[in-house]
Amino acid sequence: MKLVLDVLLMLLGALLGIAANYATNQTDHVPWPLRLLRDWSVPLVAVVVLLLVAGQVWMHFLERPVAITRTWNSSQPPYPGLEAFTEDDAGVFFGRDREIRDLVGRLNPSAPAGAHRFVAVIGPSGSGKSSLVRAGLLPALGRRRGLWVIAPPFAPGAAPLVSFASSLAAVLPDTTVEQVQTELTQGAAGVRRCLDRLRTARGGRAAPVLLVVDQLEELLTLTGARDRGAFLSLIDESLAADPHLWVVATLRSDFLTDFLGTGYAALTHQPTLVGVLGRTELFEVIEKPAEQAGLSFAPGVVARMVDDTGGGDALPLLAYTLQQLFLRVGSGGTVTEHDYRRLGAVAGALSDQADRITADLRRVDADTPVLSTLLKFVTLEHGEPTRRRVHREDLTPEERTVTDAFVTGRLLTSDNAVLDVAHEALFRQWAPLRQAVAASTDKLRRRTELERWAQDWERSGRQDAIC
Template structure:
């Protein structure tokens, strides 16, 4: 990708070239004093060069002002806390946002570069969870740009419906209604670009710079399908290509950046801005500067201890929560003491201590398991790391709502409105990463949370497709989804959308099987006189595998009336490969893929003997002429000779050719010998006298 070019550079170079040409011209005419023009040029060269030098200096100042315009820091409102706690800093918190001045300046500089390609005007801010990506953009960058010549559009968060977020933005820009806006971004690749162009025409901002913020893009990976992700990024890319006065700033957790680089628009994420840990001096500013605005001060040495305790990369949200609690405990104009700091549990323990206090309060009316199960509903799992999950309040029971309300009052959860529906989420992912009871539950139920995330992704695809039958589950996916949902229900982790998807899929599957059963029943009724046994088999299978239907029952009754079947022999656990009647007609022998042979009483259909010993499937069986011996051939490469009366093994004959080519053995047992079958693929010639002294009893 080529580096971006800044518009004022052209002006600088032009002025420099003009100055050089003027100097060359002046030197040329200085050597020719005869022409009247020479004196005039020689006299004007000096003042002109001075004027050009002044223009260059002023132009350089304009360049710096253009690249990084300075706007005064907003005044702090005394009715707001100087520390927002676990919530991300918003634009209203810009007055108390400290410690990231260098990163803000760098981002503002990049946003003032002229990007020829659309990807040049897409700035991705990435970092670990809790590094302050959203705060940097909303409280640092946006106020600086809004104070200049920029039009800042409302931020878009993908959540569970990324195209719905773009539709909401379109409504804010003046679209007629959300439904039509959503239809446009779903059906037209340039739907968002058209909405922005229409907004420019209505408001008169035809040439002004516009900033669009995309927050928490990791939700494109954790809560959306690949198709939704591609459609969302496609709309953004089309907007950047269509309007060269639009810039986009996006935030994404660093572990999901690889997913974006492997996705449909990797060019957008090729040059991210990495947000690392804060330096000690920056942390001091984070602690002290907001307190000074609020008139609060810290006991001597306390700030140094707080900064020292904020040593781990993921401690920034814990620090934010601690500072909020210290401020609420001390109040404006007071002193934050070391005693209060230790009572809160320090940086590492403040959040956990508060959560423990809330859990103890809620436990008066609810069990710990019920409380943690409710909080688990706010956790999604895609891959290894857990992420936050927005849950509509209507999906929660009255008991769960009570738990949510208590944790929300303690500033550990937050509520907002998305798509005109109230939703709840954790204030920060640190709650289920650092609070031991919830962290342990997440680890113990990680696989179940992954399954729920996947199932909800399927359900979201179905809902976004207008509940189309093409998106319903069938076969193995339906069976898998049913198993997952049944496992989630006892733990209270199922969701209405997932339940609706599975129920709709089951209904369609049941309707299909109902039609299959009726079709089989009608076929059997029409052919029962010609194929009674086939009709029995088909209708039996239909009644066993499909919902029972009257026509299938009638067909079975008719087939049984026409059938010549006298008995059904059941007992094998796999397909039967060979059947043989005993010469005296008293018994039937069967061999099966389950590795056993069975001897049945021909009159009663009961099992007389179960012959076990083969290690492979039994391919064929045959009787001796006097019905006292039975031979079985197996794919384990042996033929076994059995005593039909006792079931004892008389001989085991190694015959490796039995499994050659997978052919079934069809040999006959002659007195004293095992001979090959008609196709020559028997088991070889064996003299049974070598295995049993009496040989075959001669009839």
Template sequence: MSGIFISHSSRDQSAAQEMAERLRAQGYQSLFLDFDPADGIPAGRDWEREIYARLRSCSGVLVICSAHSMASDWCFAEITHARALGKRLFPVIIGECTLRPLLLDTQVVDLRAAPEDGYARLWRGMRSAGLDPTDSFAWESGRAPYPGLAPFQAADAAVYFGRDPEQRRCLDVLAQMRRYGGDRLLVVVGASGSGKSSLVRAGVLPRIARMPDWRVLGPMRPLHHPDEELARLLPPGRQPPAGEAVGAALASAFADEPERPAVLLVVDQLEELVTTSAPEAAARFVQTLRAALAPEAGELYCLATLRADYLGSLQALPAWDALPFRQLPLAPMNASHFAEIITGPARVAGLELEDGLVEALAHDTGSPDALPLLAFALNGLWRAFGDDRRITLEEYRERFGGLEGAIRQEAGAVLAALAPAPEALATLRQAFRQLVRVEPEGGYARRAARWQDLPAPAHPLLQAFVTARLLVSGQEEGGARTLEVAHESLFRAWDLLRRWLDEDRAFLLWRQHALAAADA
């Protein structure tokens, strides 16, 4: 979405287009230009409402000043509205004109006599006002500003809020590892639902990708065959000959580039080496990782995420054998972050939240453990009521009945829409048995399963849960489809599923012990 709003007369389109191109060349990727096919108003949207929504969401307004724009009532309305919203204004004179009085108290850049000098002054002024292009990310207007239970992705960087200190710390540690040597594996460790994957995918990687001295491989997940998943990351033409080490190929994946950049391997959900991967494949993965991280192999580093309750189990793997790494502990967000993760994406998306709604959502969230429920509720509110760019307190109360009610009602709505027969419901229960495992402390955790291994009569119901974003569909090496629960909060919030799992606990424990014995 628009980090910079370009206000201009329709008769100055060529000048506005040139300005947008220069802004992008400076690194400002998040722009709003109303005639731009990429960043302008989508077809079918209310023009005036959309303009004001974009003004609410922007960080600053660049006013192209000409005789046409200074005579335009629409431009005057945009400037007035921007000032009322407290936006920073950057007037730029491109032709002879008389400035509107409300622009006279603002520093003006004149491009007429010496354009390049004027642009240099404009870039300095924008940076000094806090509009740093390195922290500006584009947001697609058709994309949900709240991803829900799924982790934030790189495309969500513009709407990722609440983790600035941890984001900076992660980038700093990676820079220190490269500058001073030592450990080359950095592991972000935190509880389930603390946002480890989102921090790495939406907070860290989009910024690393802009650094010319880094190249990224991944992110990947270990899944059932982590050694094969790792080999898939190699760029085309970099696959090693049969019998040669994958680790060395990873470390030298970009060695032909003249800048000889460092390589960052990204592994999400490292705990799957313990919970999901075949033991032999996990051992091969660790051996390959160890070889790739050796200084003599090349300049490769690894950034991984790990659930805190699996740290000991991971280190106990025989193949791990004291593999050195640095930890970056990720504490749960506290209540002071709740308002930011609600209002930040709304600001980017130009979404108006009725007075009292933010406070109600933050109050209902209560503790960091409920953040996944908040994420799901926000996504549901956006999908149900976001078309008019406004969400009300009544819509939240009447539609969802609280945060846990959001998941409960969504799951119930899926079943109500399909009205499955008792036999179909029984097969759905059987399918969920394969999507869960019992943790040592007694709770439930998600477990990926192959689509083909799930009961075929349950497939239509399972697909409906995927559409509702309560289940996530993936793909293994070779194209085999996989399925897993979007987040463990589903096990807590959906009463019917919780009852099924509690009744089936003895079977689930027996199956886990049998599988562990078979793998031993």
């Protein structure tokens, strides 16, 4: 549409020139084709102007976002706690309007041909990168009149190609994960076939397709070198082969240097950076979701919470504190200074909850393996603890008792029998676990290395040696 408008604009300039030339230079000695053009130039100018106006109106209609209607499912807390916001939480996601506009602008450039279509969203742990993409960007794209085909977000995990295939299979009609995996073995051509089928199913053969890779750092912490290279190569080649493919990936800033050493540093050019929230945005994060839920705060409480929220893990801790306060007070209630302090404030809410869960477990059985179980969710990268997913079937009955309690306490999450920490802040903010990680550094590092070697050996066809 933009190209058509540019052509019409050039045509309008030519017609205006012709009309002006013959208006100031009247002569009858003109070849009949030029005379015909002279006689019709003014009506044609009017027609072209009308087409330009209509085209601009249509472009505005396509690009204009739908007026935002914030809705919230009252059966859920308006604060997600340690978990990332999802698209279902868009109605209570506040504080990142500027970043959302920036991302939407990146994905809708005025000159698409020269756009860098791998958009890396980079920020420190706890800055809200996943929430920005899931609850900010994706709903914003969905509100635009122009059609976007969006595959479900996925984290690479230990087998990124399987995760990629699972994401596509979830939206491709009558297609299994195994069938998509077979297509992916054909490289960029196989990805293009999958995406073209997806476009056809969604009614837009030329529609842009968006892939969302959440927690890209898992390629460095959970994925073996062979699988990491295969996945990044496939993404890079697919972007080159399909001009309507876009990828948005979130990446922890402390893993950027390592990612630049993978051979695919060019992917992270022109990143969108996510920093800490300012005071104004923190007030929005606290007060706006509360308005949706009919929750109120006593005078001075919100300002105290903002003062208590600094950098580092403070944002996820604030979100967890707000969730716990809502669960205690309820919709229509009022949070007082006493409620806030009794919970432990921003700094202590998570630790107090972990302490209570542990005390309850050990009241039943003093030998409950709390810390040893939680260490199964930790992997080390450059000495820093990061998340590691655990299959429920790999746990003993005693360990499952621990994980069930922490899932109930919203410090772990469970999805299709796969368990994960709700946020890595648990590793750093709960003193007993932080100390256990420090004491087990060598053991955790050896386990991480063995798991990567095992993955590479498995992918290599279980050869006796890996070269």
